[in-house]
Amino acid sequence: RAYNFNAGPAALPLQVLERAQAEFVDFRNSGMSIMEMSHRGKVYEEVHNEAESRLLSLLGGGKGYKVLFLQGGASTQFAMLPMNLLSEGKVASYVHSGSWADKAIKEAKLIGQTNVVATSEANKFMSIPDLSNIQLSDDTAYLHVTSNETIEGTQYQQFPDTGNIPLIGDMSSDILSRQFDLNQFGLIYAGAQKNLGPSGVTVVIAREELINNSPKNIPTMLRYNTHSSNNSLYNTPPAFSVYMVNEVLKWVEEQGALEGIEKINRKKAQLIYDTIDNSGGFYRGPVEAGSRSIMNITFRLTSEELENQFIKESELEGFVGLKGHRSVGGLRASIYNAVPYESCKALADFMSHFQKTHG
Numbered sequence: 001r002a003y004n005f006n007a008g009p010a011a012l013p014l015q016v017l018e019r020a021q022a023e024f025v026d027f028r029n030s031g032m033s034i035m036e037m038s039h040r041g042k043v044y045e046e047v048h049n050e051a052e053s054r055l056l057s058l059l060g061g062g063k064g065y066k067v068l069f070l071q072g073g074a075s076t077q078f079a080m081l082p083m084n085l086l087s088e089g090k091v092a093s094y095v096h097s098g099s100w101a102d103k104a105i106k107e108a109k110l111i112g113q114t115n116v117v118a119t120s121e122a123n124k125f126m127s128i129p130d131l132s133n134i135q136l137s138d139d140t141a142y143l144h145v146t147s148n149e150t151i152e153g154t155q156y157q158q159f160p161d162t163g164n165i166p167l168i169g170d171m172s173s174d175i176l177s178r179q180f181d182l183n184q185f186g187l188i189y190a191g192a193q194k195n196l197g198p199s200g201v202t203v204v205i206a207r208e209e210l211i212n213n214s215p216k217n218i219p220t221m222l223r224y225n226t227h228s229s230n231n232s233l234y235n236t237p238p239a240f241s242v243y244m245v246n247e248v249l250k251w252v253e254e255q256g257a258l259e260g261i262e263k264i265n266r267k268k269a270q271l272i273y274d275t276i277d278n279s280g281g282f283y284r285g286p287v288e289a290g291s292r293s294i295m296n297i298t299f300r301l302t303s304e305e306l307e308n309q310f311i312k313e314s315e316l317e318g319f320v321g322l323k324g325h326r327s328v329g330g331l332r333a334s335i336y337n338a339v340p341y342e343s344c345k346a347l348a349d350f351m352s353h354f355q356k357t358h359g
């Protein structure tokens, strides 16, 4: 297997792929693949419901919360969220922390009154904005944060307390990577293709009362309550992706749930950050220490030429996906849940070797 550091779609656990392979053609002695079954049948519905309850249980039980399996990616949530929750006379507040927050803000502006209440633009989004003195007016519909900026490589270390105002989290690139208190949030959402499974399904987890009264003047498929009142089976769901999510969730449980996963993830990230910090300036981590992501590690070399050389040589050694996002350049190692510690060790060793030969 390749050392896969892709930002998304990303590595899946080998055990999950192998299990899926074993039951790919004949699912639970049905004589059919899960992809060939009716989504109204007992067998699929069992998988669907299992995935929902597993996810909530991994997040601490999720009493009062509902899981939705939607399509259209997290990008559709950028619009669906304000369409459902930003009513006339209210204002949507956003923290501008980088490239993905920017996209969420732009979509919200198309829908209604949108306010940026904190930004780290002044330091090129190399940190999460300071939210300690954040002011939210009474007419605030919600506060939106991007828990992990996939492109810049920043991550919230703690979330703001918004009292009665719903906190919304785009957790596309760090859901299930560490422990957090779901009760702090009104709604979180994530495209599956980094920590949850393959692309094709988008997970929304929301407090029930927040999503049960969608405005009636928005299209049926874009109303949260269409999906919440139909157990995400209003129309044909992305059945295979949901099945895979369920298998990934089983795997997360086997790793010791979020506590176990977080421990491994911190160890993986530490190894690579240490390699950067101990390189005497050969490698440079541009993100402020207190905002470093344990999912997407961004780093630079002293010239673009050297960075290109790094990519070239790393590919020859079996490393995939280490090029930074085209909008920011540099290098990036995405070390989501399914990237094994051994791959990170191999990367750290490669980085040291590269420094020896080019430093």
Ligand code: PLP
Pocket (backbone or CB within 6 Å): 008, 072, 073, 074, 075, 076, 100, 146, 148, 149, 150, 151, 170, 171, 172, 173, 190, 191, 192
């Ligand atoms: N939000 C974040 C933080 C992301 O990293 C991404 C994709 O990389 C998205 C949103 C967009 O997700 P999708 O491609 O599922 O629309």
